[in-house]
Amino acid sequence: MPRRVALATCRALPEGDADDRALPAALAAQGIEATWEIWDDDTVNWLAFDLVLIRSPWDYTDKRDAFIAWAHAVPRIANPADVLAWNTDKRYLADLAQAGLPVVPTRFIAPGEPVEDRALDGEVVVKPAVSAGARGTGRFTDSGEARGHIAALHAEGATAMVQPYVPSVDDEGETGLVYLGGEFSHAFRKGPILTGEGVAPLIDPLGGVPAAAAMFAEENITARTADAAQRATADWVLLYVRERFGPLAYARIDLVPGPDGSPLLMEAELTEPSLYLWLAAGAGDRLARAVAASL
Structure with a gap:
């Protein structure tokens, strides 16, 4: 059988x-x-x-x-x-930061909690703590507009997360590192999604018909070679997760360059990430072997 x-x-x-x-x-x-x-x-x-x-x-x-x-x-x-x-709740980033991993500085503001002025200094990104594909994500330089978006998220019962916008993303984009069966498989570049102020636009390929495929901001994905610092950072994140939860069949670690150029963790995608298997020869076979090993 x-x-x-x-x-x-x-x-x-x-x-x-x-x-x-x-x-x-x-x-x-x-x-x-x-x-x-x-x-x-x-x-x-x-x-x-x-x-x-x-x-x-x-x-x-x-x-x-x-x-x-x-x-x-x-x-x-x-x-x-x-x-x-x-x-599936981005408050996991606080655990990784507390463990000493290099994470983009993040504040979480639950409904009913005050929004401190210092949390909105400079250009910031505001998003719900439970989200995917840039849904509900906004980029703001005006603190009043940022507060308004936080209030809108709170009105929906969502915890808001606030991060400084990382300017290097405009030129460098994000680097995603894909691991299959615990082993590094391939990397890719994701171009900037928040190309201006306001909430990220969403694609709607079905002409207004509600669909999961229409929940996500359009992405520009190309192959990229991860450097040694990016590999090391992603490996550290995977080591933390593996020691806490055990082995994974798949993982995607999204990094951005920090102010000094060193990698910062944007997200650890461990639930339902696009793995862009088509970018690397044999990636689909590697995932299939990881699944077979899980069995």
């Missing part, structure tokens, strides 16, 4: 994202039968699968509690449910 893996997605993307189109064939080459399944479809028998691989359940941000409860109820899931619970 072939081993069976469910590729978890959302209703708007019943056959997953284009980034993963080659994954079922790569898994088949490992003797694994893979099917796309909608994570909150009550008719799916998750016990019928040897593993559930999180790929594109991009609507979870609107129902995070239900998503985490589902993840804990699934018998075998990658990445592990405890990692998903930790990583």
